[in-house]
Amino acid sequence: MKIYYFTNLDKLKDKYWENRYIEIHKFLIKNGVNLVSNLEKKLSRGENEARKSISYDQIEAVIIEGTKISPDAIYVIATALAYKKPVLYLMEKGNAIPEQLEYIRKDPNLGENFFLKFYSKNEKDKSSYKSIIPDFLNLLESGSLIKEKVNVKFTLRISPKIERYLTWKSMAEKKAKAEYLRQKLEEIMSNDPEYKNFLRKARSNF
Amino acid sequence: MKKVFLIFYGGTGLYDKKAGLKFVEKYEDIYDWLKLIPELSIMAEIDYTIIDKNKDLLSRENIAELLKTISENLSKYDGIIILHEVDSIPMLANTIFWQIQAPEKPIIITGANTIEKQTHIIPDLSFKANLINAFQLVESKVARVSVIYGSRIICPSRLKRVGLSGLNIFDSVNKQYIARIDFGLSIEDKTYKAKESEYYFKFDRDFVFFKTIPGVKLLEKLLEKNNEIHAIIFEAWKNQITERSKLIDLYKLGQKNNKIIIFYNQIGFAKDFFKHTIITISNITPECLSAKLSWILGQTKNKSQIREMLKKEIMDEFFVNEIIKD
Numbered sequence: 398m399k400i401y402y403f404t405n406l407d408k409l410k411d412k413y414w415e416n417r418y419i420e421i422h423k424f425l426i427k428n429g430v431n432l433v434s435n436l437e438k439k440l441s442r443g444e445n446e447a448r449k450s451i452s453y454d455q456i457e458a459v460i461i462e463g464t465k466i467s468p469d470a471i472y473v474i475a476t477a478l479a480y481k482k483p484v485l486y487l488m489e490k491g492n493a494i495p496e497q498l499e500y501i502r503k504d505p506n507l508g509e510n511f512f513l514k515f516y517s518k519n520e521k522d523k524s525s526y527k528s529i530i531p532d533f534l535n536l537l538e539s540g541s542l543i544k545e546k547v548n549v550k551f552t553l554r555i556s557p558k559i560e561r562y563l564t565w566k567s568m569a570e571k572k573a574k575a576e577y578l579r580q581k582l583e584e585i586m587s588n589d590p591e592y593k594n595f596l597r598k599a600r601s602n603f
Numbered sequence: 604m605k606k607v608f609l610i611f612y613g614g615t616g617l618y619d620k621k622a623g624l625k626f627v628e629k630y631e632d633i634y635d636w637l638k639l640i641p642e643l644s645i646m647a648e649i650d651y652t653i654i655d656k657n658k659d660l661l662s663r664e665n666i667a668e669l670l671k672t673i674s675e676n677l678s679k680y681d682g683i684i685i686l687h688e689v690d691s692i693p694m695l696a697n698t699i700f701w702q703i704q705a706p707e708k709p710i711i712i713t714g715a716n717t718i719e720k721q722t723h724i725i726p727d728l729s730f731k732a733n734l735i736n737a738f739q740l741v742e743s744k745v746a747r748v749s750v751i752y753g754s755r756i757i758c759p760s761r762l763k764r765v766g767l768s769g770l771n772i773f774d775s776v777n778k779q780y781i782a783r784i785d786f787g788l789s790i791e792d793k794t795y796k797a798k799e800s801e802y803y804f805k806f807d808r809d810f811v812f813f814k815t816i817p818g819v820k821l822l823e824k825l826l827e828k829n830n831e832i833h834a835i836i837f838e839a840w841k842n843q844i845t846e847r848s849k850l851i852d853l854y855k856l857g858q859k860n861n862k863i864i865i866f867y868n869q870i871g872f873a874k875d876f877f878k879h880t881i882i883t884i885s886n887i888t889p890e891c892l893s894a895k896l897s898w899i900l901g902q903t904k905n906k907s908q909i910r911e912m913l914k915k916e917i918m919d920e921f922f923v924n925e926i927i928k929d
Contacts, residue, residue: 401786435786452754452770452785453732469787472739475642479731497604497645504641 398537399456400425401477402434405467414465421462421487421526428534453480458537460530463498464489471497478507485533486513487526512603532603539596605647607741608680610672612654612665612695613688614714618726624717627653627686640731646738650680660691661698663808670702673710674802682709682741684734689716689764689772692750696759697894700748702806704918705797709744711737712759713751718768729753729770736784743788746797749781756782758792760891760920776869776888777922805901810834810863812893816849826856833900834863834909838889854880863909867892882910886921895920 402425408414418436425432433456459477463470463486477484478501486498494502494513501507512533516526555563567574586592615627619639627636630653643649654669673683687695696712703710715730737751750757753771761775782790809831816822816837825832835857837850850866857864864881871885884892899912 403786433786468742469739471646472735472742473786475646475738476732476735479640479642479735500645507641507645 398429398458398534399431399433401453401456401459401473402432402436403459403461403463403470403473404434404436405463405465405470406435407467408465417489418462421460421530424527424530425460428531430534453477453482456482458483458485458533460485460487460533462487464492466495466498474498474501474511478510481510483510483533483537484512485530486511487529488513488515490515490517490524536603605681605738605742606679607647607649607738608676608683609649609651610654610669610683610685611651612669612685613660614686614692614717616715616717616724616726617730618728624724624726629653640734642731642735643738646735647681647741650676660688661694666698666702666806667804670699670802670804673699673703673706674804677706677708677710680708681744682711684737684741685710685712686734687712687714689714689752692752692773693759693762693764693888693890694893696748696750696762697888697890698806698897700759700891700918701894701898702803703748704801704803705799706746706748707800708746709741710748711740711751712749713737716752716768716772725768727768736788739788740782743782743790745781745790747781747795751784754784755780756784756788759894760888760918761922762890763888779922803898803901806897807833807900808893808897810836810896810900812836812838812889814838815840816853822853823856826853826860826862828860832862833904834865834896836865836867836892836896839866839868850881861906863906865896865913882913884913886923891920 402422404418404421405414409418422432422434422436453476459473459482461470461473461484474484474486488494492515498511498513501511502513514529514533515524516529517524519525520527522528563574563577567577570577572580611627611633615625615636617625617636617639619625622639625632625636625639627633633651633653637643637649637651652672654665654672659665669685677683685695685699692712692714699710699712713733713736715727715733717727718725733751733753736756740749740751740756745756748759750759750762750773752773753769755771755773755775757773757775758779758781761777761779763774763776764772765774766772779792781792781795782788810833811825813836817825824830825835835853850864854864856862865884866881867884867887867889869885869888887895895917896909896913899909903909903912
């Protein structure tokens with residue numbers, strides 16, 4: 398899973414925030430996340446600048462440590478939301494929510510993919526970022542947030558009888574066989590109350 | 604919160620899954636159109652206007668109205684973003700680049716690359732991101748005229764169209780960019796120093812630009828003494844095989860009828876055979892040359908001044924040409 402991790406680089410001079418940003422970075426790596434971050438570029442003093450440019454359509458979500466909001470954070474959020482990428486915005490408990498973020502939370506279109514979470518600085522606490530981030534990653538993996546790409550391949554063995562039917566049906570519907578099957582599965586999925594219930598629970602638990 | 608002035612001047616094809624493809628055709632459409640990109644309202648306060656592109660995309664009236672709108676509003680906002688059809692962005696951007704030299708605030712041009720096929724329209728899915736990036740460029744205070752598309756922010760004088768569709772349909776002729784975009788802006792051209800801002804409202808596009816030397820009858824007509832054409836530009840073929848005697852004859856006819864003849868290529872001339880006759884110009888994009896000549900003709904009709912201004916580097920418009928590819 399590829400994620401963009403964004404921090405306020407202006408706060409790197411402050412040891413407290415530098416340590417926090419790096420701790421979260423390490424935690425994400427430890428959790429198997431394929432990470433792209435503005436932090437890496439800064440810490441390596443520009444050595445990574447020659448890396449191949451990647452964009453929002455190549456990542457699955459954005460995580461921001463935004464207790465001390467940077468002006469660029471708004472653009473990162475706006476672009477991620479425009480690309481329909483979920484955003485986890487982390488704030489240390491005891492800080493006020495910036496006005497612009499309140500607007501995002503209240504907007505029905507923007508708020509859908511924007512998750513603002515307060516975390517406790519006590520790592521052993523249940524509301525530490527060490528609990529929030531894995532929950533967010535689980536939610537992503539459940540597939541209920543990410544706009545799915547049709548890129549999973551597997552082998553399906555069918556009988557000649559089914560194959561004949563599939564060929565006949567796909568011609569009649571003027572669709573590729575794979576497309577016809579995908580649509581049928583999507584119909585089943587969207588009409589499955591038990592699966593809907595499962596997704597609803599995953600979201601509300603976060 | 605930053606204040607941005609949006610000018611709708613074509614290139615507004617915005618795709619929304621629920622609403623479909625939405626265009627701004629008249630002022631009343633803008634409110635609903637903006638509602639489809641709520642992301643913009645978290646970045647800046649937005650005011651807007653529309654230039655009626657239906658008159659004629661780059662008509663004299665429209666350009667005059669656009670320049671007036673920019674000059675009246677630039678001081679009131681942190682930046683101006685102009686939406687325009689991507690096909691004519693190079694010409695429009697260069698026109699603004701010459702008429703509003705070294706603006707005190709960012710003037711950014713972008714647009715939706717909506718492609719009309721015979722049976723359907725292909726929307727530009729990167730348009731929202733381009734627009735958001737334009738807002739970010741206002742925030743970064745890069746006080747220049749610039750074009751944003753895909754991952755590149757390019758100065759109009761370096762702009763070159765390189766593709767019909769895709770992430771980057773524009774490139775810089777010498778690979779120099781104002782900035783690049785991935786998860787934020789990386790300003791590359793940090794050495795840029797702006798001169799004092801100058802606004803020019805006069806321009807004159809009564810000249811013609813040929814890819815090759817046209818037939819004699821047409822030329823005689825174009826070079827008639829009493830028509831409105833001030834200049835004719837011929838672009839040299841790539842292999843530069845051109846009958847020099849034919850060009851000298853043209854020059855003489857032009858001289859007799861008070862017309863300027865310009866011989867142009869992008870690569871440069873090894874020998875300037877025409878340095879005392881025809882004006883030779885190179886190492887500049889055709890759109891930049893057109894906009895520069897239009898600006899010059901708006902300021903003077905004196906032939907020796909025109910020659911001098913065309914040859915002189917005024918806005919860092921000439922570039923080193925090794926990288927040009929067709």
